[in-house]
Amino acid sequence: MLKEDYNVIGVMSGTSLDGVDLVYVNFKVNDGIWSFNCLDKETVSYTKSWVQRLKNLTELSEKDLQQVDCDYTVYLAEIIDEFINKYKLKYIDAVCSHGHTALHQPHNGFTYQIGNKKLLAEKLNQVVVCDFRVQDVSLGGEGAPLVPVGDKLLFNDFDFCVNLGGFANISTKINNERIAYDICPVNIVLNYYVDQLGFAYDNQGKIASSGTVNKTLLEELNNLEFYKKSSPKSLGLEWVKAIFIPIVESYNLQVKDVLSTVCEHVAVQIAMAVNHKKCAKVLITGGGAYNTYLIERLKSMTSQEIVIPKNVIVDFKEAIVFGLLGVLKLRNEINCLSSVTGAKYNHSSGTIFKP
Template sequence: MIKKEYNIIGVMSGTSLDGIDLAFINFYFKENWSFKIVKAETIAYAEEWLGKLKTLIKHSKEELKELDTDYTLYLAEVIDNFIKINNISSIDAICSHGHTALHKPENGLTYQIGNLPILAKILNQTIVCDFRVQDVQFGGQGAPLVPIGDQLLFSEYNYCVNLGGFANVSTEIKGQRIAFDICPVNIVLNRYVSILGFAYDNKGALAKEGTINNDLLNELNNLKFYNETYPKSLGLEWVNEIIFPIIDSYKLSVKDVLRTFVEHVAIQISNVLNSQQNASVLITGGGVFNSFLMSRIEYLCNNTIQIPSKEIIEFKEALIFGFLGVLKLRGENNSLASVTGAKKDHSSGVIFQS
């Protein structure tokens, strides 16, 4: 049944592995969509799960299937606790991204764990999930999927940028929503800062103490991906095969790696944002809290950068995956061919009933 109002729990786990984001959101439609984030929380991964998720691409299909079941059960427990702690009683659906295990759209492959039908049975709720698979089957990249939310929930901004494991952007060009991954961010920064025993570089303080290695910076900036036209997307496999070997070949100190990579990220993001003049830019995601990175982006970018509330910075992706689920429930398109390269716009995801 098509309704005007939906109470949704959006669930997101990103490549930066900072935890599972959960947001209880009220969506309301009257001419345009509006939303209110009622409750939101990030549940950090235990060391055991961090270890498993960091090595997903090394597993065989059989091992992945076993992990898929375990992760789905774990996700069910996390969501159930969120519902109980926050006394949430009225839920139209739980809309979950799962966690990306494999993403090779050029081979017709994308696999997110945590999207099994048992999730609906355990939670006794309607589940909308597995949003990427159909798009890849239609010849698309399966990513990014957030731009439909940018278009319908954040239309006042010319650019919407998310700084997570990867930086991605969406914008409107000639009446069409365009989006693509820009470059890796936290997936690289967090890997190198972990060598020093930290989960992340607090406010970019360690990077700020480092020195740019211009040879490494130039090699990174000249990577083939940056000259490719959209649609295009990145995955952990690309970082493992391309980025890490390049960086490691220079044998730099961690601080110099961080400083050089921060500059690389700032250059790639500003290159994209400077293609329009007098534009407003919304930036969200955990990378916003890296104040040194933000200062470099702001220095190199010619446009006005807006940083929203802490709630939207941290939970925009959970919010939008919740919204993708609403559109799926309504039978409306939630994946745009202009963004992913699929053969048509479509309503992606699967619905599991309790």
């Protein structure tokens, strides 16, 4: 007999490197209908040294990457353990962790998230559910995005769910089937350029709003081959470094103009993704939801209802959903949709480690 009530810790680290998101969530299921209550939450910022190490994962040798994986697993265990102690958490069915993406090359049948070792379960003395992407890629899928299962089960009131993290990704229903894909890079590029001015991020998009859109660059970005592909499709840091950044660099613009142009590009791509339905509700989450300038540009390009929810959902939706993915894995229920990733079939993805 399966349980109907779960308390789990969801853990998420995104490509924008703003830190580790942790949530303590209660999930309930009643006649197949899921609900959740986020009881405790926290974002732990990365130290400067860890930001530097995580920035350069794509350039490491296999041996060095494995060493970073071990070190990161220990570091992640410390962060989670502090979270457990700080909030005095006693009832934990599992720690459900995404890890941090080091390499993502689904076209080569390969994806690698660090921090997903059995060592995590041993250090925490907890059941750990992790490594959600590898099985999907082995089944011919993109291994991303995985959050749409949560959109289907927890946020079904919205026509579109758009997350503005390192990348913008979207999830929607077409002909009763859930589809999702990465739209374009967002904070992974914006933060890279604003870092050159000594800031971690562009607060409310104020620097971008002071810049001027370079129309030639905008046109070149909008014509990138990736945007012509149909879903399923996903993006990684490798693509940004190899394709996106070199194009931007070739224009030799001031940072404020780069930020302004990239925001315009992001708004154009998201508007194109949501404008094919009439009178739709669009849920916006992720750090980019706080970029007032970007949201204003998006609103100017669409008549859809743009909904920015409570901060807990903006900031922690992905961590909450990875908590749910872990619960579904514990129940051996589908947590990965072939209509989203392109895998051979729906499946229950992830690895369960016991201490």
